[in-house]
Amino acid sequence: MISYRKKMLLATIEAFGGSVENLRFQKCFFLISNLLDKKYYSFVPYHYGCFSFESYNDRRGLINAGYLLKNEKKWILSKNCNFLSEIDLQDKEHILDIKKEYGAMSKRALLYKIYSDYPYYAINSEIVEKAGLNKKEKKSILNEKPKQKERCLFTIGYEGRSIDEYLNLLIKNNIKILCDVRKNPLSRKYGFSKRSLQKKLIELNIQYLHIPNLGISSQLRKNLKSEQDYKNLFSIYTKEILPFGKSELDIIINNLNSNRRVALTCFEVEPEKCHRHCISSTLQKKNRGLTIEHL
DSSP states (O other), rough: OOOHHHHHHHHHHHHSSSSEEEHHHHHHHHHHHTTTTOOOOOOOOETEEEHHHHHHHHHHHHHHHSSSSSSSSSSEEESOOGGGSOOOHHHHHHHHHHHHHHSSSOHHHHHHHHHOOOGGGTOOOOOOOGGOOOOHHHHHHHHHHHOOOOEEEEEEEOTTTTHHHHHHHHHHHHOEEEEEESSSOOSSTTSSSHHHHHHHHHTOOOEEEEOOGSSOOTTTTTTTTSSSHHHHHHHIIIIIIIGOOOHHHHHHHHHHHHHHHEEESSSSSSGGGSHHHHHHHHHHHTTTTEEEEEE
């Protein structure tokens, strides 16, 4: 059974005549997404502006399932379909409205529309000069670049977040280094296994650092149900594991001193249910004045 959000991708391609090149698809689908009551995809500021990693992951799934042809430059339906009839009427109208207004627009004009109206998504663009922006509009993009420089240790979990939502939190908080404190940095959730996450971070100019010795083994995390179970686990972690991680804690502090904006990451979205809050609390006690912020 194909999900509704994938049907939205297919219906958009259908509205564009069954084939649409990558840049136009991302820009138009971004505009469509901004009109929807429910946000099926988030977007990050990437090499050519707004971009959804999740949409490309779904694209690969649709290629494997036979709905799309494999083509590196375009999104192409593999056969005639009628997905526009399978989505809500209002969603269909939004797709058709964007197609009508921007489907035949020149690439330069389309870029201008996105970069001038949504300057945040152009902060990492390599093709700003191709959008025909004036000095004031280019300055708006520069003003959108995160500039926070205060020394701060962040913690962030990816539970319940898409990779694009997660990356935006890092970008908007001007985080320079992400310290992965998972023992085993594997995940069934798209984008969060070590190699995949590291690749995306590098492309967004964020350094990735895996510190497995500060992780908790899966064996110790079994059967965590009550609040007391978590308290017992973190008591053991603080007393029996963290004391042997002095060199790893020093690595985090040294990176904080040199890069100012560092984040610890693991799975749980609530810091109180993740050992990263033990790490941040320990570092704060040893480093007077250290600011901690949980994202």
